[in-house]
Amino acid sequence: MRQAGEPRPQPAGDWAVCPRCREMIYGPRLARNLRVCPGCGHHHRLTAPERIAQLFDEGSTELLALPVWSGDPLRFTDTKPYAERLEAARTATGLDEAVVLARGTLGAHPVLAAVMDFRFLGGSLGTAVGELITLAAERALSERVPLLIVTASGGARMQEGALSLMQMAKTAQALGDLDRAGILTVSLITDPTYGGVAASFATLCDVIVAEPGARMGFAGPRVIAQTIRQELPEGFQTAEHLLEHGLVDTIRPRAELRETLTRLLAAGSRRIRPDGSPPPAEYSLIRDPGRLPDADVRDTVRRARHLGRPTTLDYIGRLCTGFEELHGDRIGGECPSIVGGPACLDGVPVMVIGTQKGHTVKELRERNFGMATPAGYRKSARLLRMAGKLGLPVITFVDTPGAYPGVEAEEQGQAVVIAENIRLMATLPVPVITLVSGEGGSGGALALAVADRVLVCSHSIYSVISPEGCAAILWNDPAMAPEAAEALRIDAGALLRLGIADAVVTEPAQGAHSDPDLAADHVHAALTSVLAELRALSAAELVAERHARFRAFGAVESFISATEEAMQS
Template sequence: MTETEPEGVAPDSWISCRGCRTLVYGRRLADNFHVCPQCGYHLRLTATQRLAQLLDEGSARPLPVPESVEDPLGFTDSRPYPDRLADARSATGLDEAVVCKEGTICGHRIIVAAMDFRFMGGSLGTAVGERITLAAEAALERRTPLLIVTASGGARMQEGILSLLQMARTSQALARLDEAGILTVSLITDPTYGGVAASFASLTDLIFAEPGARMGFAGPRVIEQTIRRPLPDGFQTAEFLLEHGLLDGVHGRSTLRPLLAKILGATGNSHHWRVSRERESPTVLTEPEALDVTDAWEAVRGARSNRRPTTLDYVEMILGGFQELHGDRIAGECPAMVGGIGWLEDTPVMLIGHQKGHNTRELAARNFGMARPQGYRKAARLIRLADKLGLPLVTLIDTPGAYPGIDAEENGQSVAIAENLRLMSRLSVPTVAVVTGEGGSGGALALALADRVLMMSGAVYSVISPEGCASILWKDAAAAPEAAAALRMDAASLLEQGVVDGVIPEPPGGCGADPALAGERLGAALLDEFARLAEQTDEERRRARYERYASVGRQAPSRTEKNVLKATPEPAR
C-alpha cells in the first residue's frame, strides 16, 4: 500500500487518501485525475503529470534550459548543498523544481511553467527564477499567454539572498507581460508559500486554485507562534482565499482544461475585435418624443421590481461561454458586484454589473445590489484587465447606491468609486453602460462613465433616491413621489437632458413580464453600439468621452424649456 501520493505508483496498487484515509485503487485514481472519488481530495501531481493533463497530446515542446550556477554560496548544513541537489534529481528525474514547455490547450497556444514540490519542496532558487523568467520572455516574444502552476514551500535557503532576489526577477518579467498586453494565469496547487506566493503566483491577471490548495506568505505554524492563538478553520485554503478576495475561482482538476480553453479562446484574438451589425429599424430610441410619458413614482417602483432580470440573468441570455471572475485581490469578495469574460455573439467582452435578486434570500445574499468597496475594487481590477487584453467593456447598472455602512467607510468607499471613475475615463477599449433597473447616485455612476450610456425604458437614474431627497429637502420621506417628479429621473427626461444616449424599449408590461425579449433587445442594442464604436480609433473614443463629460451643464435646453421659449413672444425691435 502506498501513502497519499500517486507518482510512480503501479496501476494495480492501492493508495491511502490523505483526506479521508480511504483505500483507492491506483487505476481508478489515475482515471479520476488523481482526485479521491470518495472525498474529492486532490493528491499532488508531478510537473510531468500536470503538463500531460493540461496540454493537448503531442503538442508539448520543452523550452531551452539555461545553464545556471549551482551552489553559489558553497553552502553546507548537515550536508553539502550539491549532495541535496543530486538526491533531488535522482529521486524525481528532474534537474530542477520547475518544468517549462510550450504547447496548446484545446488548440490554443500557451506557455506553461509547472512547479514540482518533490524537488526540494519546490523551493525558489536561482535556477527556478531563471526558468520562470525565460518562460515569461518566451511568452513576450511569441505573444502567447503564460500559465504558471505553483507548488512551493518558499525560497531556497541554501542560496541565501540570491534566492530572495528571484522574487524581484520574476515579478519584473511579469510586469513586462502586463505592459505588452499578454494574458498571464496562475494555478495554485498545494502548497504555495513564501517567496513564490509573494511574487509571480500573485501577480498574474487571473488566479485559480484547486480545492483545498493552501497559499500564504508565512506558514500556519509560524503565524500561530507569532500571534499566540489558534487559526480559523480552513485558514489559507483555496476556499478561504476565495472568500477573502484573493482568487478568481476554485476549480476541480477535471474542469481545468475546459476552464483554461474558455479563457484562452476569449482573450486570444481580442486585440482584433470587430463588430458588424445591420438592422432595418433602430434598436435604441434616441428621441424623447418616441417614449411614453410615465408617472415618475411609478417609474421608480417599476425599476425596483424584483421581477426585473438581474445582471446574471442578462448574462445568461446575451453572453456565451461566460466565466465569472472574483475578488479584489486586497480584502474580499463582494456578491453585489459581478463580472467576467464572455462572448457577445462573435465578440469577446468583459461584462461587469450590480447584482440583486428575485426574492428576499437572494437580495440579502447580494446586499440588495449595494456594493461595498471590495466590489468596486473588483470592478476596477476587471476594468484594467479589459483594457490590457483589448476586451470591449459592458457595464450593467442596477443599484440603489453604494453600501452606506461603517465597514464600507472604513475600507474606503469613496476612494474605490473615485478610482473607477478615473479608470473608465481613460480606457482605450470601447465601453457601453446600460442602466437596467435602478441607477442610484455615485454607486451607479462608478460603472457608467462610458462611451455610450443607454437605459431600459423602465429604468431610473438619479443623484439620490426619491426617499433620500424628500427626507433632506421636504423633511418628509413621504414626499418621495413629489421628489421623484422633481428629480426627472425617468428615461424620457434623462434622454432629453443628454444624460443618456439612447433608450432600449422594454417589452409590454416591462422587462419582468418578458425577460427573454428584454435580453434580446439588450443584446441587439449592445451589438449596434459596439459596431458604431468600432469605426473610431482608441484616441477618438477617449477624446469623445472626455468631451462628453466636459460638456455636462452646457447642454441644449430641455423640451420644457424649448416649449417655453417658443411660447414667449419676441421683444419689439
C-alpha cells in the same frame, strides 16, 4: 490534511491511501479520476509532466529546454552538501529543476506554461526556478501568447541565500513587462504555494485560479505558530478561505480546469466575430426622444424595482458565452453585490461587470440589495484595469439603489474607491458601454457608468438620489416620493433629452420582467450595434470623446440647450 513537506501517497501495489480520508483507492481508478480521491475529493499532488498532460490539448505539447544554470553559488552545507541534494532531486524526479516549461494549445488556444513540481526540493524558489519563470515570461512576450503558471512550492530555497530572494523581484519585473504589453497571465494555485512564490509571480497574474483545498500564504502555518504563537483558524490559508477574503478569483476542481482555462484564454485571444456584422438594432435602440411614448414616472419606478426584472447575471447568461466570473479585490475583500469577468458577445471577447440584486428576499440579502461595498468597487477596478491591459471592450450593467452606506463601508473608504473607479473609467483605452437596466442610484451607479455610450432601458431610472431620499430631505416627508420622482426627471425619456443617456433600449410593454427573453433580445441587439460603432475608434479617440462627453455636462451652451429641451417636453 498533510503538511507541506509530506510526500505524495505511495501506492501499495495497485492501491494508494488517501492522506485526508485514509481510504484505500485502487490505483487505476485514482488515475482515471485525475488523481482526485473519489471519496472525499482530496486533490492529490501531480507531477509537472502529469499536469501538462492533463491540461494541454493532446498532441500539441512541446517541452522547452531553455538553458539555465543550477549550481551551488554559496557552497552551502547543512546536514549534507547542497550539491548532493540537487543531484538527488534530479535522480529522483528525472527533472533538471523544479519548473518545466511547455508550449502548446489549451482548448485550441495557444499558451506558454511554466509548471512547478513539488517533488524537486519542495518546489523551492532558487535562481534556476526564477530564471525559468522569467524566460517563460520573456518567451510569452516575444510570441505574444498568454502565460499560464502552475505553482507548487514550500517557499524560498534557503541554500541559495539572498540570491533566492532576488528572484521575487526578477519574476515580478517579468510579469510587469507582460502587463505593459497587454498579454494575459493566469496563475493556477496548487497545494502548497508559500513564501517567495506566493509573494511574487503566483499572485501577480491577471487571474488566479485555485484547486480545492490548495493552501497559499506568505508564511506557512508552522512558521506562524512557532514565530508569534498565534492560534490559527480552521481552514486557514486554504483556497476556500482565500476566496472568501478576495485573494483568488475562483476555485475549480481538477475536472473543470481545462474548461475554465479555455474560457480565460479566449478572453486573451481578441478574436473577431466571424462575419463582423451585428444584428439590426433599429427595433430596440431609440436615440430620438420623440419616438418614446409618454411615461408615468410612478409606474416606471415600480417596474424598475420589480423583483422579476432581469439581473446582471441573467443578462450575461442570455447574451454571452464563455463567462468566467472572477472574485475578490486581492487585498482581503469580496463583495457579492458586484459581479464580473471575461466573456464573449457574438464572438468578441469583452469584460462584463455589473451590480447584482436578485429575485428573492434571500438572494437580495445575500447580495446586499445590490449595494456594493468598497471591496466591490476595488474588484470592479481590478477588472477594468485587466480589460484595459488586454484590450477588451467593457460592458457594465447598472441596477443599484446606491453604494452601501454602512459604518464599515465608510471606514474602508467608500467615497475614495468610488472616486477612483470614476477616474479609472474616464481613461480606459477601450470601448466602454453602460446599460442602466433597473435602478441607477447616485455615485454608486456612476462608479460603473463613465462610458462612451450610456444606454438606459425604457423602464429604468437614473438619479442623483432616490425619490424617497429626495422627498425626506427637501420635503421633509418621505410620502412625497412620487412628486420627487417627477421633479428629478429620472425616467428614460428625460435622461435622453438631457443627454445623460445616449439611447434608450426598448422593453416589453409591461416591463422586462414580463418577458425576460424578449428583453434580452433587445439588449443584445443594442449592445452589439453600439459595440460595432465603438470598435471602429482608436484608443485615443475613445478617451478624447469620453472626456468631451462628460466635460459638456454643465457647460453653459450644452446646459441651456439640454435644459430647454427637457422643460419643453
